[in-house]
Amino acid sequence: MASACELQLEGAEAGLLAAAADDALAEVRRVEAKYSRFREDSVVSRINAAAGGEPVPVDEETAALLDFAARLFESSGGRFDITSGVLRRAWDFRRGVPPTDDMLHALLPLVGWGLVERGSGTVRLPRPGMEIDFGGFGKEYAADRAAAAAIAGGARHGFVNLGGDIRVVGARTDGTPWRFGIQHPRDAAATVASVELAVGALATSGDYERFFVHGGVRYCHVLDPTTGWPVQHWQSVSATAPLCVAAGALCTVAMLLGPDALPFLQSQEAAYLAIDAGGALHAGGLG
Numbered sequence: 001m002a003s004a005c006e007l008q009l010e011g012a013e014a015g016l017l018a019a020a021a022d023d024a025l026a027e028v029r030r031v032e033a034k035y036s037r038f039r040e041d042s043v044v045s046r047i048n049a050a051a052g053g054e055p056v057p058v059d060e061e062t063a064a065l066l067d068f069a070a071r072l073f074e075s076s077g078g079r080f081d082i083t084s085g086v087l088r089r090a091w092d093f094r095r096g097v098p099p100t101d102d103m104l105h106a107l108l109p110l111v112g113w114g115l116v117e118r119g120s121g122t123v124r125l126p127r128p129g130m131e132i133d134f135g136g137f138g139k140e141y142a143a144d145r146a147a148a149a150a151i152a153g154g155a156r157h158g159f160v161n162l163g164g165d166i167r168v169v170g171a172r173t174d175g176t177p178w179r180f181g182i183q184h185p186r187d188a189a190a191t192v193a194s195v196e197l198a199v200g201a202l203a204t205s206g207d208y209e210r211f212f213v214h215g216g217v218r219y220c221h222v223l224d225p226t227t228g229w230p231v232q233h234w235q236s237v238s239a240t241a242p243l244c245v246a247a248g249a250l251c252t253v254a255m256l257l258g259p260d261a262l263p264f265l266q267s268q269e270a271a272y273l274a275i276d277a278g279g280a281l282h283a284g285g286l287g
Helices: 014-035 043-049 060-075 084-089 101-110 138-152 244-267
Strands: 005-009 117-119 122-124 158-162 165-170 178-184 187-197 201-206 211-214 217-220 234-241 271-276 281-284
Touching: 005 014, 005 138, 014 043, 014 060, 014 138, 014 158, 060 122, 060 244, 084 101, 138 158, 138 165, 138 201, 138 244, 165 244, 178 201, 178 234, 187 201, 187 234, 187 271, 187 281, 201 244, 234 244, 244 271, 244 281
Parallel strands: none
Antiparallel strands: 005 158, 117 122, 158 165, 165 201, 178 187, 201 234, 211 217, 234 271, 271 281
């Protein structure tokens, strides 16, 4: 998952917990192997390799994730677009230099969920060079699947934390909730708030995960698919939801919506903590 991950289970016989933990970890590895764009044998890589060619058959799990991506595209007004990963070809965060407008304009015709062709059990990217990328919700989906595997294995208390995207298995053995800190977006050693959860999930999206500063301007990895340029309105957005995929989607969509994020989060009746570019906190239901 290219991040620090943690699985904590408690309250049952040691052998049962060990088996439940193994099942949870196996599920994380399964999801990563199946959907990582970094693996040539993954479903995502197979779909991308066929861009401009024939439709690619997909199983029910993949079709359901594509359905989820379609709903996110619609609910975000086209800002959450899993075809926007091609823009990374123009953005080298290790080099730390912004691309030219010409570089982005060359890639923007390859971006557009509306171009994707869905059939009964198939998907097709019509233009050569197009890509899909489940990075916008893959880690959160893996957290949910790992929690489900742990519960199926008999675990009732604990949580899964994949790089700050957290799904709770159940409250602590004494019935009290777990307490999670929300990272300060400008100080990796500090937190800005804490959240208590006995059920559900917590996720955060921010401009501090991958970024560079050039000419006094911070450029982060959250890219607006309509322009190709990084968002700059929020330092971070955290939200809770019953599922980690839902919490993560709320955060990412909010980052992409810029000044329209708070009305969106409120319309979703989400508990959130958003930190704007000036460092001011905006909380609804948590924080």
